[in-house]
Amino acid sequence: MQIEQEIQHLFKDRDDIPLFYIESGSRLWGMASPDSDYDVRGFHLPSKAQYYDYQKHRDLIEIMDGDFDFVSFDINKMFGLLAKSNPTVLEWVRAHIIYFNQFPEWGEFKEGLLGKIDxxxxxxxxxxxxxxxxxxxxxxxxxxxxxxxxxxxxxxxxxxxxxxxxxxxxxxxxxxxxxxxxxxxxxxxxxxxxxxxxxxxxxxxxxxxxxxxxxxxxxxxxxxLRGIQITNDLNKLQQYLTDYSFNLKQHFYG
Structure with a gap:
């Protein structure tokens, strides 16, 4: 299956801006079965019209087509989850099977993020x-x-x-x-x-x-028998995400 083509086709008639898509689930973890689906996950920017609109719009895109299982969070949903050190979204960020990546300075962003999680x-x-x-x-x-x-x-x-x-x-x-x-x-x-x-x-x-x-x-x-305490400074993580979000939106929206 040509995942990159599937993603491009999906956004062909949409005004949303695709940012980052990876393979998740058993294929990412190296334990896929012969009949495993393709679990494509990632993030997008809402269209400029939606971004400036006062009305709230749906914050995710979901497509299930045969063995192509696609989920995309908008950038605000993504960063809200990262602020909570959400492990699922952190796995997407850390994935090594990357189909599409338009994040500016992605490597630096990821390194800084992973040093601040809980x-x-x-x-x-x-x-x-x-x-x-x-x-x-x-x-x-x-x-x-x-x-x-x-x-x-x-x-x-x-x-x-x-x-x-x-x-x-x-x-x-x-x-x-x-x-x-x-x-x-x-x-x-x-x-x-x-x-x-x-x-x-x-x-x-x-x-x-x-x-x-x-x-x-x-x-x-x-x-x-083991205990674990909060391991990070939440304010530093939130500020880090705020700064990157601001620069990201300036980059794409102008």
Missing amino acids: YKALYYHYLSLAKGGMQVMQTADNFTYKKVFYSIRGLMSAELATQKIMPELLITDLFAQIDVNDPLRHWAEAYLEIKKQQKEKAQLPDAEQQQILKLLNEKIEALN
Whole structure:
């Protein structure tokens, strides 16, 4: 699929200004199944007319066309989420599969941003993601490789957040950040290739389900013993985003 062409076609009849689009989800994390969708995520500037209009306009664009799943936030929504150190949007910013990028001085902006985020927000997001996946996988016919690896990824990322270490996006790089003797890492490395060969709804054999649940729950118990405080200065982060937003809008709107 030519993602760049899909994005250009999408904005051909729109007045919005496309800024930045990446691949998200399992393809970004290096654990896609043969039938995985293309999860394209990113940001746009609303049209100049909308920007100056007193009326409030919708702050996102959503398109689902076959296996092309597209979501775009407008710049104000993006920066509002970044001000909260939103881990999902931070993953989009950090993505290495980039289809389109019109942000001025992007590298400098990203480096400055990542030095100002709150790891506490990352911790609770990834821990919640893992626990949610574990609840779903224990309902009827949902104990899939996909859910298991999403939970593993969440718990490993949460563990790194307690150490103020940015979790890597690519799953094999994430494993490398975890203690080599960690039982959960050992299991995940052994099963990753199996996961990538299975379809999205493929389930673990019954004999493996209790083993991985035990490892996941042990990791949660270990994380519960750790505390984490707010790690950043919110005012500095907000001012940083305000300054960049001002320059960005001047650049495009004049």
